[in-house]
Amino acid sequence: MNFLQSLAKQFAGKPIDWDELEESLIRADLGVPITLRIIKTLQEREAWALLGVGDVIKAVRDEIARILPRDPAPIRRATGKPSVILIVGVNGTGKTTSAAKLAHLIQGGNCRASVSAPNAFGVHRNALQTVMLAAADTFRAAAIEQLEIWAKRLDVKIVRGQHGADPAALCYEAYQAAAKQKIDFLLCDTAGRQHTKANLMAELQKIKRTLSKLDPDTPHETLLVVDATTGSNALSQAREFHNALGLTGLVVTKLDGSGKGGVVVAIQDELGIPTRLVGTGETIDDFAPFDRKKYLENLL
Ligand SMILES: Nc1nc2c(ncn2[C@@H]2O[C@H](COP(=O)(O)OP(=O)(O)O)[C@@H](O)[C@H]2O)c(=O)[nH]1
Ligand SMILES: [Mg+2]
Incomplete structure (x- = not known):
């Protein structure tokens, strides 16, 4: 079961359990500071009780995407030398x-x-x-x-x-x-x-x-x-x-x-x-x- 499936299972038909979400993010090795920041951002943003788990996953992905560069820098090259x-x-x-x-x-x-x-x-x-x-x-x-x-x-x-x-x-x-x-x-x-x-x-x-x-x-x-x-x-x-x-x-x-x-x-x-x-x-x-x-x- 991947992260998405396990989250979906945990949250299906229930209000968002922030503690569970926090635990899942920490289990994915994101670390405590980023996890807490993501949760805080999400909590401040929307009336989550009205939204589905898919929206939460998307919001979490968006938050993580903001940290990672869209395209990796190409490998640095020397000219005329190795x-x-x-x-x-x-x-x-x-x-x-x-x-x-x-x-x-x-x-x-x-x-x-x-x-x-x-x-x-x-x-x-x-x-x-x-x-x-x-x-x-x-x-x-x-x-x-x-x-x-x-x-x-x-x-x-x-x-x-x-x-x-x-x-x-x-x-x-x-x-x-x-x-x-x-x-x-x-x-x-x-x-x-x-x-x-x-x-x-x-x-x-x-x-x-x-x-x-x-x-x-x-x-x-x-x-x-x-x-x-x-x-x-x-x-x-x-x-x-x-x-x-x-x-x-x-x-x-x-x-x-x-x-x-x-x-x-x-x-x-x-x-x-x-x-x-x-x-x-x-x-x-x-x-x-x-x-x-x-x-x-x-x-x-
Ligand atoms: N499954 C998997 N095994 C990997 C990957 N990269 C390396 N390995 C394995 O990890 C073991 C250690 O790799 P090695 O290159 O000798 O590590 P080194 O000690 O850092 O040089 C070897 O059995 C590799 O086949 C990977 O991306 N996936
Ligand atoms: Mg080696």
Whole structure:
């Protein structure tokens, strides 16, 4: 039963139970401040006793839509140089999988909607963009292998180092290779960080600093990967990563699971970080630019 159905069931034929509505919104991981604000706005606005549950759902969706940008900003591009996308997040959120999916998307995959329409990168499908992956999760040998398997499957270039190598040095090397080969996008997959571990955050900062020596505009994007099933914990992850690195966007994964990803509304609201891409499954095409309308339909 989705959120809409459960709300409809709760409210069918009854006056609006504001406490129930509040609980439902909190269960969707919207967080307490946004939930209370929405309820207050609704309570002030209409004579709800006269309206149906559909009107309430619509009003709630409208309120959430006001927080989220209508269109996600396109991925920032460098001209004549590689555009660098740094992919960060805690363990197991889907960084490596998302790096592979993003490589595929940039290369022109998953433009199902319209072949002629530009995708999130401002690129038309027939204008093939080149991608290189940097296996900067040198902390786990298996992580390097995992990215290598994807790279082979997707026929994408990869720069990898030894297990335990310095990830900042690896990214530096990867950037030089990408620049030399005139690659359009360099995607750096990093190790899973517990956001509370200061030394690991320092390592990510070092990657950023090192890259910026090669081009002061890099990384062009620093994307935090959050897992929709972890609920409101993603908000505290976003705070810490944003504080340390200055995030430019979110990738929300596992929206095919039990989590509805309401936390991205809270993250946008509190930190102003937009959701750029969404993961909806384990296969390579289960990935797309954030679409507010689709997102809201899935959420409520
Ligand atoms: N259902 C689902 N699983 C995902 C999604 N994204 C990643 N995963 C799975 O989550 C697990 C961890 O992914 P991984 O990319 O290794 O995470 P990392 O530790 O952040 O690099 C893997 O089993 C992935 O297949 C998604 O959007 N939906
Ligand atoms: Mg990984």
